[in-house]
Amino acid sequence: MRGVREALGLTWRASRIHTSVFVVLTLAVALVPVLVAWLMKLILDLLTQGNATVAEVLRISVVLAVAGLISGVLPQVIQYVHKELERRVGLVTLDRMFEAADGFVGLARFEDPVFVDRIRMAQQHGGATPGVVVTSVLSMLSNSLKALGFLASLVLLAVWLPFAVLASALPALVGEIWLAQRRAALQWKLGPVERRELFFSALLTNVQAAKEIRLFGIGSYLRDRMSAQRRRFNGETAKLDRTQLYVQFGVGVVTAGFAGGALVWAVLAAAGGKITVGDLSLVVASIAGVQAAALGVVRDLAASHKQLLLFRHYLEIVRSETDLPVPTDPVPVPPLRKAIEFRDVWFRYSPNHPWTLRGVSFSIEHGRALGLVGRNGAGKTTLVKLLCRMYDPERGAILWDGVDLRNLDPAELRLRIGAVFQDYMNYDLTAEENIGLGDLDHAGDRDRIKAAAANAGADGFVSALPRGYETLLSRLFFHGDAVNGTAGVTLSGGQWQRLALARAYLRGQRDLLVLDEPSSGLDAEAEYLVHRGLREHRMGRTSVLISHRLGAVRDADVLVVLDGGVVAELGTHDQLTAQNGLYAQMFASQAEGYRRTLTEAS
Numbered sequence: 001m002r003g004v005r006e007a008l009g010l011t012w013r014a015s016r017i018h019t020s021v022f023v024v025l026t027l028a029v030a031l032v033p034v035l036v037a038w039l040m041k042l043i044l045d046l047l048t049q050g051n052a053t054v055a056e057v058l059r060i061s062v063v064l065a066v067a068g069l070i071s072g073v074l075p076q077v078i079q080y081v082h083k084e085l086e087r088r089v090g091l092v093t094l095d096r097m098f099e100a101a102d103g104f105v106g107l108a109r110f111e112d113p114v115f116v117d118r119i120r121m122a123q124q125h126g127g128a129t130p131g132v133v134v135t136s137v138l139s140m141l142s143n144s145l146k147a148l149g150f151l152a153s154l155v156l157l158a159v160w161l162p163f164a165v166l167a168s169a170l171p172a173l174v175g176e177i178w179l180a181q182r183r184a185a186l187q188w189k190l191g192p193v194e195r196r197e198l199f200f201s202a203l204l205t206n207v208q209a210a211k212e213i214r215l216f217g218i219g220s221y222l223r224d225r226m227s228a229q230r231r232r233f234n235g236e237t238a239k240l241d242r243t244q245l246y247v248q249f250g251v252g253v254v255t256a257g258f259a260g261g262a263l264v265w266a267v268l269a270a271a272g273g274k275i276t277v278g279d280l281s282l283v284v285a286s287i288a289g290v291q292a293a294a295l296g297v298v299r300d301l302a303a304s305h306k307q308l309l310l311f312r313h314y315l316e317i318v319r320s321e322t323d324l325p326v327p328t329d330p331v332p333v334p335p336l337r338k339a340i341e342f343r344d345v346w347f348r349y350s351p352n353h354p355w356t357l358r359g360v361s362f363s364i365e366h367g368r369a370l371g372l373v374g375r376n377g378a379g380k381t382t383l384v385k386l387l388c389r390m391y392d393p394e395r396g397a398i399l400w401d402g403v404d405l406r407n408l409d410p411a412e413l414r415l416r417i418g419a420v421f422q423d424y425m426n427y428d429l430t431a432e433e434n435i436g437l438g439d440l441d442h443a444g445d446r447d448r449i450k451a452a453a454a455n456a457g458a459d460g461f462v463s464a465l466p467r468g469y470e471t472l473l474s475r476l477f478f479h480g481d482a483v484n485g486t487a488g489v490t491l492s493g494g495q496w497q498r499l500a501l502a503r504a505y506l507r508g509q510r511d512l513l514v515l516d517e518p519s520s521g522l523d524a525e526a527e528y529l530v531h532r533g534l535r536e537h538r539m540g541r542t543s544v545l546i547s548h549r550l551g552a553v554r555d556a557d558v559l560v561v562l563d564g565g566v567v568a569e570l571g572t573h574d575q576l577t578a579q580n581g582l583y584a585q586m587f588a589s590q591a592e593g594y595r596r597t598l599t600e601a602s
């Protein structure tokens, strides 16, 4: 079946020694019950014949005791080896899956709900599957061995007996496989329901959301929505559990009927002297053994079948094609010398979305600062995401010194870019790490980190934190352990923003600096200082600055005004104000706001 080879291969790669030990011990332990049943038969026959010597009985008893010891001890060893194997396989699969997820060049996959569900399913079940498959395959093998041993014993008593016992296992096989398919399908169907429940429950315990939840009094509303998801989940799973009960009940009745019939035959045969008492004990042990083994095989088949159906999600992820085509022989990304050009760029997030950019054309000259302005939703952030090749334009091209971005290695391109996005990240790590992530090559270089922080106006408050740059910026984790450790600290919005800026500054002399609303959360003085620092940092460097505060972008070398996904105006501040168009209107209304405030204040 699809996936079995991958699952077994993963296990083998995770640990050859543990896999081998596990296989040998599992098969060895399978034959012990057959051995015990035969030893019991021999002892009973010896005892009932009345001419056995003590030495003979003792010898068999000792072997019986040793077999009992083995069957008592080996399962614990097998369990230990299995757990160790599972841990190792889990690590390998997790690593492979996140390597694959990290390998996607762009963002589109992470915005696709089906893909997000798939990742969650793969995360939940991917690691366990190889373990389950190996265990199931081995357990099927050992159960088959066990069943074969008992069936062979039954043939000696009556030829039809093993067939009757085997037939009793057939309904169980069909029933369990059908149930496994339904279970896997239900799990996939309920993925979005579980995700929504998780969303509401995370919201109810999220410190950021707590403010609004209390303020708007929406706690019980959100709780109800969370419970509704859980009720739906419970309803669907309960329905399947009921179906499972009916199926397994029916199967149990059939199986018990066969076992009872065979038992009655054996007792009557023993009473009629056709078989010995030892034979009777062997029949009883064999019927129970074969049925247990057959049920084991059926359950293992069903479990591995279901697990393999879920494992498909993991395989889909590790085998999925790249989201954006990467050339096999990319053009090296040279330092920017001339310009970045947007040439008739058309873009929409998917064929079901409207166009976000509609024929955008303009150039960012080397060493120049470009200001990007426009109303909310005009397409500014989208445009800079395309510039970093998080998506590809559907039509047109973006050229880096004349080379289409599609022909460059995205990782190399991004090495040439420093960026701060509007929705920058706050990492639950130390202050130093929060900045150091901007350039891992210098993550441990405190002097560079301090310089980047100073540039972003962050050195002062970071140095004043309880542990300075080593302060953990988190409410989720502790310095040290949860018992003796101290809680981390959290920063204000503006302070986080300055750290994000410092992270971009640490990237040093990149060819292109992209700043999407870098000062939206800063106080007036900090904003002034940050923009002064930015001007110095940008000097002679190619940069794109997005800001709704037009005062911050007015001195850019060129301003691009986006409106409804098209370039509405292009020029310097003076040219655009003279044109009296959209920019002039936006600037005038902002200036008016400030003037009125000043007048009212005076």
Ligand SMILES: Nc1ncnc2c1ncn2[C@@H]1O[C@H](COP(=O)(O)OP(=O)(O)OP(=O)(O)O)[C@@H](O)[C@H]1O
Pocket (backbone or CB within 6 Å): 111, 349, 353, 356, 374, 375, 376, 377, 378, 379, 380, 381, 382, 383, 422
């Ligand atoms: N990931 C996405 N998937 C689908 N549509 C999106 C996505 N991101 C943005 N959009 C849509 O694209 C349009 C442009 O968004 P964009 O964020 O580029 O605007 P913006 O000019 O940066 O706005 P703002 O000034 O509010 O930051 C919006 O209509 C938005 O709804």
